Amino acid sequence: MNKAELVEALAAQHALSKAESGRIVQTLLDTIVTTVRKGGSVVLPGFGSFKLHARAARNGVNPATGAKIKIAAAKLPKFTPGTAFKAAVDPKAAARKAAARGAAPAKKAGKPAAKAARKKA
Template sequence: MNKTELIDAMAADAGITKAAAKKALESFLGNVEGSLKKGDRVSLVGFGSWSVTRREARDGRNPQTGKTIKIAAKNVVKFKAGTELSNSVN
């Protein structure tokens, strides 16, 4: 499912226009992104939670040449599925 299909499904389920569904989805995504940028954790009970962790700099290997390269440190977003979501796909 892509973003357009999700917007269509949200509009149909909620009985709202596609424009309203798009605005709601963009608001949700913007608020999640904003919270993660501040270092906060976003948790939806039963669905899952997003958090940001720091990945330290490390040495890697170029698979084409075999040479050792430096991989810079960076922040990464992690998602952990909630119990209800995990159970629904199994």
């Protein structure tokens, strides 16, 4: 699906004109880009989060010549999918993960947990 198809789907589902839905999609994308560019994050619960990822400078190797090169630091956008999005894309993996969590042994209540319970009381 590309942006034009997304605009058409939004227009059809919400009885909007294509121009209106196009402006909504563009506003959404512009807001995400502006927020991430400023160093903030955009979190859409169940879907995922967009944030700025800083990659440190590092040394690399030119594969053609074998010469060592310096790779500059970079700021990149990063998208991390939410659990509901992951589960919708691959329900079997989500079921395996849930089963693995259910089979994990329960932690014993130690001194830190007892102290926290006393503070609450």
